[in-house]
Amino acid sequence: MSENTEPAVDLNLALAHGLSSEEYEKVRAILGRTPSYTELGIFSLMWSEHCSYKSSRIHLKRFPTTGPQVLQGPGENAGAIDIGGGLAAIFKMESHNHPSYVEPYQGAATGVGGILRDIFTMGARPIASLNSLRFGSPDHPRMRYLLGGVVGGIAGYGNCVGVPTVGGEVAFHPSYNGNILVNVLNLGIAHAGRIFRGQARGPGNSVFYVGSRTGRDGIHGASLLASASFEADSQTKRPTVQVGDPFAEKLLLEACLELMKTDAIIGIQDMGAAGLTSSSVEMAGRGGTGIDLDLDRVPVREEGMTPYEMMLSESQERMLVIVRRGSEEKVRQIFRKWDLEGVPVGEVSAGGSLRVHFRGKRVADIPVKPIADGAPLLKRPMERPAWQDEVGRLDLTGLKDVVHPPKALKGLLGSLNLCSREWIYRQYDHMVRTNTVVRPGSDAAVIRIKGSPHALALTTDCNGRYCYLDPRSGARIAVAEASRNLACSGAVAQALTDCLNFGNPERPEVMWQFSECVDGIGEACRALEIPVISGNVSFYNETEGKGIFPTPTIGMVGIIEDARLAMRSFFCKEADVVVLLGETGEELGGSEYLSQAHRLEAGPLPVLDLEREEAVQLACIEAIGEGLVSSAHDCAEGGIAVALAESCFHPEGMLGAEVTLPAGRRLDAILFGETQSRILLSLPKFNLGKLEKICQDREAPFSLLGAVGGSRLKIHVGEEAVINTALTELKRPWAEALPAWMV
Amino acid sequence: MKFGIVVFPGSNCEHDCYHVVKHVLRQEACFLWHKDRTLAGSDCVILPGGFAHGDYLRCGAMAKFSPIMETVARFAKEGGPVLGICNGFQILTESGLLPGALVRNRSLHYLCLDLTLRVETTNSPFTAQIPPGKVLKMPVGHGEGCYFADAKTLKRLEVEGRIAFRYCDSKGNLTEESNPNGSLLSIAGVLNERGNVMGFMPHPDRCAESILGNEDGRLIFESVIAATQGH
Numbered sequence: 001m002s003e004n005t006e007p008a009v010d011l012n013l014a015l016a017h018g019l020s021s022e023e024y025e026k027v028r029a030i031l032g033r034t035p036s037y038t039e040l041g042i043f044s045l046m047w048s049e050h051c052s053y054k055s056s057r058i059h060l061k062r063f064p065t066t067g068p069q070v071l072q073g074p075g076e077n078a079g080a081i082d083i084g085g086g087l088a089a090i091f092k093m094e095s096h097n098h099p100s101y102v103e104p105y106q107g108a109a110t111g112v113g114g115i116l117r118d119i120f121t122m123g124a125r126p127i128a129s130l131n132s133l134r135f136g137s138p139d140h141p142r143m144r145y146l147l148g149g150v151v152g153g154i155a156g157y158g159n160c161v162g163v164p165t166v167g168g169e170v171a172f173h174p175s176y177n178g179n180i181l182v183n184v185l186n187l188g189i190a191h192a193g194r195i196f197r198g199q200a201r202g203p204g205n206s207v208f209y210v211g212s213r214t215g216r217d218g219i220h221g222a223s224l225l226a227s228a229s230f231e232a233d234s235q236t237k238r239p240t241v242q243v244g245d246p247f248a249e250k251l252l253l254e255a256c257l258e259l260m261k262t263d264a265i266i267g268i269q270d271m272g273a274a275g276l277t278s279s280s281v282e283m284a285g286r287g288g289t290g291i292d293l294d295l296d297r298v299p300v301r302e303e304g305m306t307p308y309e310m311m312l313s314e315s316q317e318r319m320l321v322i323v324r325r326g327s328e329e330k331v332r333q334i335f336r337k338w339d340l341e342g343v344p345v346g347e348v349s350a351g352g353s354l355r356v357h358f359r360g361k362r363v364a365d366i367p368v369k370p371i372a373d374g375a376p377l378l379k380r381p382m383e384r385p386a387w388q389d390e391v392g393r394l395d396l397t398g399l400k401d402v403v404h405p406p407k408a409l410k411g412l413l414g415s416l417n418l419c420s421r422e423w424i425y426r427q428y429d430h431m432v433r434t435n436t437v438v439r440p441g442s443d444a445a446v447i448r449i450k451g452s453p454h455a456l457a458l459t460t461d462c463n464g465r466y467c468y469l470d471p472r473s474g475a476r477i478a479v480a481e482a483s484r485n486l487a488c489s490g491a492v493a494q495a496l497t498d499c500l501n502f503g504n505p506e507r508p509e510v511m512w513q514f515s516e517c518v519d520g521i522g523e524a525c526r527a528l529e530i531p532v533i534s535g536n537v538s539f540y541n542e543t544e545g546k547g548i549f550p551t552p553t554i555g556m557v558g559i560i561e562d563a564r565l566a567m568r569s570f571f572c573k574e575a576d577v578v579v580l581l582g583e584t585g586e587e588l589g590g591s592e593y594l595s596q597a598h599r600l601e602a603g604p605l606p607v608l609d610l611e612r613e614e615a616v617q618l619a620c621i622e623a624i625g626e627g628l629v630s631s632a633h634d635c636a637e638g639g640i641a642v643a644l645a646e647s648c649f650h651p652e653g654m655l656g657a658e659v660t661l662p663a664g665r666r667l668d669a670i671l672f673g674e675t676q677s678r679i680l681l682s683l684p685k686f687n688l689g690k691l692e693k694i695c696q697d698r699e700a701p702f703s704l705l706g707a708v709g710g711s712r713l714k715i716h717v718g719e720e721a722v723i724n725t726a727l728t729e730l731k732r733p734w735a736e737a738l739p740a741w742m743v
Numbered sequence: 744m745k746f747g748i749v750v751f752p753g754s755n756c757e758h759d760c761y762h763v764v765k766h767v768l769r770q771e772a773c774f775l776w777h778k779d780r781t782l783a784g785s786d787c788v789i790l791p792g793g794f795a796h797g798d799y800l801r802c803g804a805m806a807k808f809s810p811i812m813e814t815v816a817r818f819a820k821e822g823g824p825v826l827g828i829c830n831g832f833q834i835l836t837e838s839g840l841l842p843g844a845l846v847r848n849r850s851l852h853y854l855c856l857d858l859t860l861r862v863e864t865t866n867s868p869f870t871a872q873i874p875p876g877k878v879l880k881m882p883v884g885h886g887e888g889c890y891f892a893d894a895k896t897l898k899r900l901e902v903e904g905r906i907a908f909r910y911c912d913s914k915g916n917l918t919e920e921s922n923p924n925g926s927l928l929s930i931a932g933v934l935n936e937r938g939n940v941m942g943f944m945p946h947p948d949r950c951a952e953s954i955l956g957n958e959d960g961r962l963i964f965e966s967v968i969a970a971t972q973g974h
Binding site: 155156159160161162245246247248250251254338339425426427428429430431432433434436437448450563564 | 752753755756758759762763766792793794796797798799852853854855856882884886946948949952954955956
């Protein structure tokens with residue numbers, strides 16, 4: 001479309017851009033006139049749900065975001081914490097759900113690309129990625145294709161850039177049939193004193209465009225793809241998905257890090273969602289300045305692009321850099337070395353406006369402050385769903401207890417939700433950069449920091465079913481479990497990032513779920529003293545009116561004082577004793593077992609006592625820190641029986657165990673119930689006394705269950721032997737389920 | 744001794760090699776930019792892993808046109824030790840410094856995991872310090888690691904003792920299972936005629952420190968150091 005044929009702007013066109021009529025009126029009031037076509041495009045992006053967080057902002061304020069370790073909280077490209085030795089860990093998680101459903105390989109790949117840029121734009125070298133994935137029913141005809149594409153895209157992009165993908169999680173449920181979730185987390189390391197921010201300061205400084213050329217891809221990605229629900233025609237949205245070029249990203253990464261060693265940079269920001277528009281508006285907004293852009297200088301991939309298209313394009317692998325006056329040649333030189341575009345496209349101005357010029361004409365002139373900070377703040381109506389009480393009830397009296405425990409255990413181990421993820425993570429380069437001390441497959445991944453005695457532990461966690469049954473408790477549990485995963489590796493949790501995946505916020509039930517989850521996260525964060533330092537909200541995960549389970553994914557990072565003491569979850573020494581920290585209650589509600597064995601997704605969730613949780617975690621961390629422990633594993637989905645089996649599956653040689661659990665409850669609840677705040681430890685017998693002392697001091701419940709050894713898993717409940725099965729027999733379904741399903 | 748590590752724009756294991764050489768083995772190390780033509784006095788050249796030029800076409804196919812490769816070829820011709828790891832191996836075959844080619848893994852997927860391999864000859868600067876027949880454990884990470892060559896070349900490699908490593912099980916037996924990328928003759932590493940150029944698919948740079956749980960990779964670097972210092 002050429003400039004001359006640009007459509008006339010009116011209310012209908014604004015509505016088609018996803019703005020409401022009130023928002024359109026507000027635009028007219030800000031400008032004092034009808035916006036130009038380009039201006040309308042700019043407003044529609046900046047005020048989209050995706051960029052403005054207009055439905056979520058009033059809720060997100062309830063998160064605790066501060067702490068002595070926090071160097072950068074929410075509001076920048078990513079959050080940052082102090083990890084000692086003058087270093088900062090910078091991390092964030094983001095969703096790429098809609099694009100990945102429409103085009104799984106490119107959707108997931110560009111999700112990785114986007115989060116990497118969020119990290120290195122802050123001056124950090126990305127050193128680890130994780131991902132949290134949700135797919136629909138295994139029977140759904142498209143799921144294999146989607147999973148294969150998503151995993152391929154994450155691998156293809158991350159492997160090429162050379163950032164290891166060290167962990168994550170995958171779950172399947174029919175609620176994701178029309179909306180899969182692809183949440184990607186990246187963490188980078190920077191010098192604490194050299195964190196770069198997205199700010200345009202100093203009128204007269206140059207605005208540089210660096211990276212790949214701008215094409216017509218991804219136009220309306222943020223506004224129409226990410227900020228609206230799917231209908232049956234989701235495939236027609238394919239052209240709004242961008243195409244990734246990991247090699248260009250690698251060049252951009254190296255060139256930016258090289259440039260950051262100089263003093264040329266005033267501010268820098270990724271041109272991610274909403275491209276040139278959001279990067280210029282947000283940087284000027286934070287800097288309290290304006291920006292003049294000359295679109296004739298923007299490197300383009302194709303002829304005849306209009307200002308509207310250039311401002312809205314979401315072409316990947318691009319950055320906007322505010323360059324100190326006089327340093328322009330330095331920038332050009334470095335980008336030339338890396339064979340990338342690096343050209344001035346404008347200037348920081350004092351006027352406080354974004355002024356866009358094209359072919360001698362001013363095509364946009366927008367005051368920055370009202371568009372950056374004046375995005376509508378919605379207080380959407382909320383309502384507790386009428387069915388919420390119903391699903392929270394569970395009457396076990398009519399429910400038959402487990403008859404054949406070994407069969408039930410094998411069923412759980414061989415289910416797609418609990419089976420081995422090796423088929424996935426061996427497609428990810430999880431070792432490049434040679435920092436991976438604990439590889440995928442344990443409770444948390446552990447990354448050593450070269451030149452420092454410390455290591456970082458990373459995990460992602462969320463149980464969507466829990467959050468559907470009880471959003472507030474489910475979200476509390478997600479935080480507690482993420483923190484527990486870190487504790488099992490010996491790490492003290494430092495901060496978290498989140499990806500809040502929900503349905504359509506225009507539905508009061510969805511807003512209620514969202515608000516409850518925010519409160520649940522906040523409660524757990526306050527109790528465990530873990531601030532939220534960055535995150536992302538993804539609404540409209542809904543197809544034809546059917547929303548996903550509320551899925552507030554938690555990504556968490558912790559520090560292990562002595563990297564050499566990083567713990568894995570596998571039994572590794574014959575004759576070690578097996579100990580349980582915590583206690584098992586009769587809590588089957590919301591469990592994977594109920595869902596699989598009885599097709600029942602109901603019930604009150606396991607009770608989470610945050611004081612107990614903290615006691616158990618601190619005992620575990622202390623025991624690992626003193627070198628008393630051989631393995632530590634969280635009891636989560638599938639209960640203690642699954643946790644025991646997983647502990648036996650040491651990748652370098654399986655080792656069995658014989659344990660006795662106290663009787664007196666339903667057998668299914670003892671074996672498969674998901675009581676919170678439980679950690680399985682194995683340790684040499686001579687350390688038992690010391691562990692007991694730690695547990696007493698911390699007031700963490702402690703019980704001796706049995707010992708490691710042999711090639712079978714034997715579980716007694718009271719006097720009765722309920723499981724006595726060869727490990728090979730348990731491992732086969734666990735190891736084969738995913739590759740067998742994918743074939 | 745001094746190791747020169749070539750950096751192509753898409754190399755991503757150059758820091759890993761540098762770290763092992765410099766901080767673990769306490770040798771001199773320097774980076775060599777692919778657009779340069781000097782080896783800066785290096786005693787051994789390493790072509791590290793990665794995706795040299797993005798490798799959207801064929802792994803390593805464009806790297807042979809980087810200016811430094813002419814210098815590397817001359818250095819190799821003069822007998823200087825050149826070690827190509829992973830993508831470096833692919834570049835060596837594309838450049839004609841080694842025979843054969845690395846093609847798509849049998850599974851068609853990228854594979855990142857530990858494999859076991861057997862040293863087949865100690866008659867090279869990269870293997871001289873490894874006990875004959877020893878089985879080592881090393882990680883691989885590649886999508887195109889299936890070694891392929893015509894029958895005549897394979898025969899020649901075998902006869903001339905130029906197969907440096909083969910994938911095997913933990914007891915040293917050659918099995919299909921222990922060769923997941925499907926390499927012909929289970930080849931994991933090959934040597935040039937003179938024995939001073941080795942292409943090697945596994946990553947010794949990823950297993951040279953106790954904190955990573957495996958130090959088998961040190962043997963390769965230590966062999967080169969011993970061979971060079973013995974001169």
